[in-house]
Amino acid sequence: MKRDVVFTFSYETYADAAARGMMRPPDRILQTLMSSDEVGNLLVANPFRSLASVAARGIRPAESFPARADRRLITPTRLARRDPVSVPAIVRTYRSYDEQLRTAAARAGMSRTAIVTTNPLVAAFCPFGWADTVTYFGRDDWLSSEARQAYWPAYAAAYRQISESEVGVAAVSQQIIDRIDPRGPAVVVPNGVDPREWMGPRPVAPDWLAAIPGPRAIYVGTIDSRLDVEGIAHLAVLRPDLHIVLLGPTPEPGYTRALREIPNVHQHAGVGRSELVAALRNCDVSLLSHRRTALTEAMSPLKVYEYLAAGLPVVSVDLPPVRGIHERVTFSASTAEMAPQVDDALERGPLTDAQRAAFIEDNSWGSRHRAVLELVLRSSARHRAAAPANV
The missing domain is CATH 3.40.50.2000 (Glycogen Phosphorylase B;)
Structure with a gap:
């Protein structure tokens, strides 16, 4: 039986992925989801973009998403250009992101929805009470990224929430799995080639x-x-x-x-x-x-x-x-x-x-993604714990 899937990028958009030739691991996973016979409706979500930037820039030429009735792309919007730094504010931000995803999924008639996200803040702080399962794909250890050091407390809180909520985790290395210490299902999926x-x-x-x-x-x-x-x-x-x-x-x-x-x-x-x-x-x-x-x-x-x-x-x-x-x-x-x-x-x-x-x-990416699909399309997990207001 086909499953409906929501896929979210981390901090880059579908346009960014298309511009670089769909060559990074999250891009490759999205390509597999888009072509899989096991996926019914697929909703692809860009990260938040500010209303001002959307109004100023519009849709870039590279945003050539191959849309069809069961393959849709959305760009959730907000007033702020960047995520807040404090953890409580980030929790509130991603509850808003969750609501925009829920609305878009409902309009698309999606059910038994499987979530797969490449953003740990989405995996941790979107409640996803309307979804069936949640899977986080970790390409990098965000908690070690010097460029995003201001967000390390948020990533630490996100890793704890992912573990405690029994979110499924696929990661490119055992080291990332160990740092999250997931209580739910987990699999190491190294990089591959086409x-x-x-x-x-x-x-x-x-x-x-x-x-x-x-x-x-x-x-x-x-x-x-x-x-x-x-x-x-x-x-x-x-x-x-x-x-x-x-x-x-x-x-x-x-x-x-x-x-x-x-x-x-x-x-x-x-x-x-x-x-x-x-x-x-x-x-x-x-x-x-x-x-x-x-x-x-x-x-x-x-x-x-x-x-x-x-x-x-x-x-x-x-x-x-x-x-x-x-x-x-x-x-x-x-x-x-x-x-x-x-x-x-x-x-x-x-x-x-x-x-x-x-x-x-x-x-090959094909052999790698079999394990990812099995995790993303797994049977419904136990009820997901709600993200706390103050982590």
Whole structure:
């Protein structure tokens, strides 16, 4: 029997997901829900947007949601631009969000509704008395996000509420599960890859990459505080013949100032999915050169799965979620100490075609999402405890 489902983003919208090529884990889960024969009505909810911003900006061109009678997108609105910081005020805010979702679900004729949200505040503080089950999908440990430190008390309260309310939890790492300590059902669902992107002959290298000599070591992703800039600089000086490519957006350009005068370190802005695949498949080794923090120790780095799908050996700092992914992932205590592992990876060369194909098959998003669907579409749980007014 089909189940009706409500899916909510965390802090980004469907337009944001579409603009980046639907490539992050929440985006992929939404794609699976939209195409699943087990899902009846599907209501997709953006995060709150202020009335002023909606009036000023309208619907962006990227908001090309493939709407149909049983697939709808809504954008709940409020006066404030941002969430309040105090926990009681956040509880009141998300009760309002819950009411807007309830109204939209009722208008869509939804019943036996399963909720899946990527926002812990939604999972914790929306009462959802009208829903059948609630599932939280954790891509990051929000309680370790330095960028959202003002909200750490709210996230701590949300984790407690998720646990006590027996909300179902799917997370990309065991570390996130352990930090929430859910009393309800839980499953670890690491990141994966889309075989359609990675199979087939190697594409031609982008012009900007072809202009960089080899051997090339590549790091992809947002260039932010997770990246060990000092370690990259040290590695580049130790191995001047190794050309290190940092591929991705840099929200704070000053963060990588120390790398600008190093001739064998190359930065390039973020690119589309096909160009990303082409870039990875035309490099020689890949790097997971993160600083060790509570946040990075709880991540399941999507880039590692894409590195291996491209056939690249991986040299990584030793982080728990990366252990056991594949034999061609080698570890270093820090980025600054990676030179011997990089030398070994270059000497061994890329994965064979058979190794690459086997990895892609074993780690496809399709295989990952079976576990997510089983959790989201589970039978009705016991009655959900109401979110307290003062947590």
